[in-house]
Amino acid sequence: MLRYTLSRLQSLILSLIVASIVIFATVEIVPGDPASFMLGMNAQPDTIAALREQLGLDVPLWQRYLHWATGLLGGDFGTSYTYRTPIAEMIAERLWISLPLAIYALTLSTLIAFPAGILAATRRGSAADVSVMGFTQLGVAIPNFWFAMLMVLVFAIYLRWFSAGGFPGWENPLLAMKALTLPAVALALPQASILARVMRSALLDTLSEDYVRTARAKGLTRRQTLWRHALRNALIPVLTIIGLQFSFLMAGAIIIENVFFLPGLGRLVFQAISQRDLIVVESVVMLLVFAVIIVNFAVDIAYAIVDPRLRGNR
Amino acid sequence: MSLLSISNLNLSIRKKPILRDVSLTVDAGQIVGIIGESGSGKSMTAYCVTQLLPEGLEPSGNIRFNGKDILQTSEADMCAIRGAEVSMVFQEPMTALNPVHTIGQQVAETILIHEPETSKSEALERARDALNRVELPESRFPLSRYPHEMSGGQRQRVVIAMAIALRPKLLIADEPTTALDVTTQAEILTLLTRLVREDGMGLMIITHDLAVVADMADHIHIMQKGQIVEHGPADRLFQTMQHPYSKALLAASSHVPDREQPQGETPLLEVRNVLRDYPLPRTKLFAKPESFRAVNDVSFTIRKGESLGLVGESGCGKSTLTRAILGLEEIQGGEILLSGEPVFTGKKPNRAVRRKMQVVFQDPYGSFNPRHRVDRLITEPFHLLDSAPSDRADRIAEALRSVGLTPDDAFKYPHEFSGGQRQRIAIARALIIKPELIILDEAVSALDVSIRAQILDLLAELSETHGLTYLFISHDLSVVRSITDRVLVMQHGKIVEQGETQSVFDNPTDIYTQTLIAAAPRLPEDLRNF
Numbered sequence: 001m002l003r004y005t006l007s008r009l010q011s012l013i014l015s016l017i018v019a020s021i022v023i024f025a026t027v028e029i030v031p032g033d034p035a036s037f038m039l040g041m042n043a044q045p046d047t048i049a050a051l052r053e054q055l056g057l058d059v060p061l062w063q064r065y066l067h068w069a070t071g072l073l074g075g076d077f078g079t080s081y082t083y084r085t086p087i088a089e090m091i092a093e094r095l096w097i098s099l100p101l102a103i104y105a106l107t108l109s110t111l112i113a114f115p116a117g118i119l120a121a122t123r124r125g126s127a128a129d130v131s132v133m134g135f136t137q138l139g140v141a142i143p144n145f146w147f148a149m150l151m152v153l154v155f156a157i158y159l160r161w162f163s164a165g166g167f168p169g170w171e172n173p174l175l176a177m178k179a180l181t182l183p184a185v186a187l188a189l190p191q192a193s194i195l196a197r198v199m200r201s202a203l204l205d206t207l208s209e210d211y212v213r214t215a216r217a218k219g220l221t222r223r224q225t226l227w228r229h230a231l232r233n234a235l236i237p238v239l240t241i242i243g244l245q246f247s248f249l250m251a252g253a254i255i256i257e258n259v260f261f262l263p264g265l266g267r268l269v270f271q272a273i274s275q276r277d278l279i280v281v282e283s284v285v286m287l288l289v290f291a292v293i294i295v296n297f298a299v300d301i302a303y304a305i306v307d308p309r310l311r312g313n314r
Numbered sequence: 315m316s317l318l319s320i321s322n323l324n325l326s327i328r329k330k331p332i333l334r335d336v337s338l339t340v341d342a343g344q345i346v347g348i349i350g351e352s353g354s355g356k357s358m359t360a361y362c363v364t365q366l367l368p369e370g371l372e373p374s375g376n377i378r379f380n381g382k383d384i385l386q387t388s389e390a391d392m393c394a395i396r397g398a399e400v401s402m403v404f405q406e407p408m409t410a411l412n413p414v415h416t417i418g419q420q421v422a423e424t425i426l427i428h429e430p431e432t433s434k435s436e437a438l439e440r441a442r443d444a445l446n447r448v449e450l451p452e453s454r455f456p457l458s459r460y461p462h463e464m465s466g467g468q469r470q471r472v473v474i475a476m477a478i479a480l481r482p483k484l485l486i487a488d489e490p491t492t493a494l495d496v497t498t499q500a501e502i503l504t505l506l507t508r509l510v511r512e513d514g515m516g517l518m519i520i521t522h523d524l525a526v527v528a529d530m531a532d533h534i535h536i537m538q539k540g541q542i543v544e545h546g547p548a549d550r551l552f553q554t555m556q557h558p559y560s561k562a563l564l565a566a567s568s569h570v571p572d573r574e575q576p577q578g579e580t581p582l583l584e585v586r587n588v589l590r591d592y593p594l595p596r597t598k599l600f601a602k603p604e605s606f607r608a609v610n611d612v613s614f615t616i617r618k619g620e621s622l623g624l625v626g627e628s629g630c631g632k633s634t635l636t637r638a639i640l641g642l643e644e645i646q647g648g649e650i651l652l653s654g655e656p657v658f659t660g661k662k663p664n665r666a667v668r669r670k671m672q673v674v675f676q677d678p679y680g681s682f683n684p685r686h687r688v689d690r691l692i693t694e695p696f697h698l699l700d701s702a703p704s705d706r707a708d709r710i711a712e713a714l715r716s717v718g719l720t721p722d723d724a725f726k727y728p729h730e731f732s733g734g735q736r737q738r739i740a741i742a743r744a745l746i747i748k749p750e751l752i753i754l755d756e757a758v759s760a761l762d763v764s765i766r767a768q769i770l771d772l773l774a775e776l777s778e779t780h781g782l783t784y785l786f787i788s789h790d791l792s793v794v795r796s797i798t799d800r801v802l803v804m805q806h807g808k809i810v811e812q813g814e815t816q817s818v819f820d821n822p823t824d825i826y827t828q829t830l831i832a833a834a835p836r837l838p839e840d841l842r843n844f
Contacts, residue, residue: 209409210404210406210409210410211409211410211411211412211413213366213404213410214402214404214410214411214412214473214476215412215423216366216396217364217366217396217397217401217402217404217477218396218397218401218423218424218427218476218477219393219394219395219396219397219398219424219427219428220393220397220423220427221389221390221393224427228423229412229415232414233412233413233414306414307413307414308413308414308416308460308462309413309460309462
């Protein structure tokens with residue numbers, strides 16, 4: 001297990017290095033000079049040159065990469081070209097919304113998907129199965145922003161249970177959670193639908209495995225067989241999807257953030273791109289990549305906990 | 315009164331009768347063999363006894379086990395009976411154990427399910443005892459082992475340990491050794507017999523292989539199409555059997571096709587000092603991965619018109635050798651020549667040589683693309699020719715006719731055929747470009763004995779009419795014995811013995827060959843016609 005973890009860590013670090021180089025290079029290739037963009041159309045060439053020097057854009061590429069990368073290690077993301085504020089602060093502020101939102105949505109989706117998937121698989125072909133399959137079909141098909149607006153209409157405007165958008169800050173955690181509830185539900189719906197379907201098919205596969213028959217022959221009831229033997233074996237594909245969904249929720253919540261006026265990471269990147277605030281784009285993308293890689297690492301470790309075959313030789 | 319008595323058991327799936335008036339009894343300490351080909355209903359009989367039938371199936375008739383009326387017993391009561399009083403062992407040991415639990419947990423589970431008051435440590439101790447009884451000693455097989463760390467035979471022992479942990483009165487073994495090598499098979503059968511004698515439990519052993527139960531069972535039932543057509547005490551049944559089906563089954567099991575001894579000494583395939591290494595998974599990031607030598611310095615020759623057998627147990631390297639001969643993989647040393655030309659030139663197979671040999675694989679279900687029609691399937695080897703032949707339709711018809719099918723079958727899909735017919739299609743596919751050598755990789759292993767006999771006859775006939783040479787790879791010694799002229803015995807990547815089939819089987823010199831031949835199940839001596 002230790003060896004497996006170390007080898008996973010090794011590949012985690014390698015991926016991070018490669019990703020940082022790719023991100024840096026890609027952003028550098030994008031046309032548009034931040035200095036001339038910041039100074040506007042009528043700027044004098046020498047003013048631009050001076051600003052370039054001030055921003056550190058005049059040194060060779062590799063030096064800028066090293067400077068940026070070592071900065072990242074120390075938590076220094078640099079300074080935004082547009083706002084002249086430390087990027088670390090900007091990101092931290094946004095992260096406090098995006099991360100809880102992602103976790104909230106993922107928790108909801110898992111809480112919905114597991115029972116639904118298990119129910120559908122154990123009563124295959126029953127009314128319960130048909131309705132789970134029907135609802136999840138709908139959940140995948142409905143665009144989540146439309147569903148979000150519908151919820152705003154019902155719960156915020158007619159029923160007035162929730163506010164229609166905005167974020168009050170974490171001073172009152174209860175209020176903050178309340179503000180994140182509708183967006184989390186909107187995000188969770190399609191995720192839960194996909195996850196429930198994966199859970200169902202993974203469980204159906206394991207339920208037809210030979211070892212389930214062996215367990216039944218040993219005298220276990222259907223329910224015991226499900227909990228002790230089938231479920232854990234069905235978790236591998238489910239974990240894969242959960243990992244992918246978490247990564248997506250961190251960065252892909254941008255539309256929902258817009259519907260609910262939440263100042264999250266997605267909106268930050270969007271604004272930074274339109275303002276050629278490349279260093280912010282680089283940093284946020286790097287952060288997201290970091291999150292994805294960490295999540296994948298966590299999923300890999302979870303695989304090994306679930307399935308001893310992956311732990312390698314002991 | 316018998317331990318288990320089944321009377322007039324009937325079962326239908328969608329009005330199609332699966333079991334018809336099946337009646338049999340198993341006494342304590344008795345070994346009862348049930349023999350039949352696929353679809354004969356032998357496994358369904360077992361599932362009726364444990365009530366583990368697919369959902370919605372309602373058998374009728376009477377099953378009395380230890381005084382209880384099984385068909386009237388509730389599911390909850392059945393759960394209490396299964397594993398404690400009636401246990402089962404299945405065919406496929408590789409998948410019969412849960413991969414995420416240790417063997418200790420799985421054996422202890424049987425005990426904990428039925429005796430919930432037992433403490434976990436006590437259950438584990440008793441699991442240890444059960445594993446010791448199936449000859450998995452603690453020193454080599456601690457309770458903390460996972461199934462993937464064990465071989466098929468060892469896993470089957472764990473399954474048996476789970477089944478006997480509570481000393482059940484009846485053990486049902488459904489093809490318990492079919493997926494195992496002959497030596498392992500012999501060990502498992504000995505183990506089962508020993509457990510029956512020690513515990514006085516009844517054993518119902520289900521198999522397609524007459525020879526497996528011939529010298530082990532006390533009583534044998536022969537099933538065909540859901541009915542028991544003949545039964546009797548094992549020691550007399552073979553002499554007294556009357557029913558045409560049982561006679562046919564017996565004849566098919568020991569069938570030897572008529573073949574003429576090959577003439578001529580021209581070598582067709584020459585394999586010289588072949589080495590084949592596989593890289594093992596990388597253990598260090600930058601170090602060169604280590605390798606495993608699957609084929610180690612193998613040399614042999616097949617003469618034109620000859621039928622050469624290659625036997626060995628799983629993992630001995632026979633499949634790897636096949637792939638090397640077919641030019642599918644590069645070899646690391648030595649050479650393989652067909653009619654004097656190398657099968658592999660540079661980095662790719664030599665097409666001119668490849669079209670002179672074809673292969674037929676074991677699985678008649680898996681080796682066809684289910685969405686292709688037969689005409690497309692059997693003309694696949696045409697890609698080895700430089701241009702597609704102009705008489706395509708004629709050649710399809712000819713190939714199908716020569717394997718006993720009709721030209722109209724070209725327009726059907728593989729699912730419309732039975733296993734034996736599919737294997738005929740596979741042979742037609744091999745024949746269509748008129749090869750000189752056909753490699754038969756376990757080509758009859760998945761077939762029922764009667765079908766197997768037909769296919770062996772077909773192969774013998776084709777070899778004469780088409781002047782074919784065969785390399786016959788199998789783990790089944792009786793088949794190799796019946797259709798080959800010479801035989802190679804392979805172990806750990808090496809050829810340990812080779813010679814005329816008859817003399818190798820009669821006087822094996824190598825210890826491994828002797829073990830293999832001794833382990834192979836056989837019918838009573840006087841019944842074999844060779």
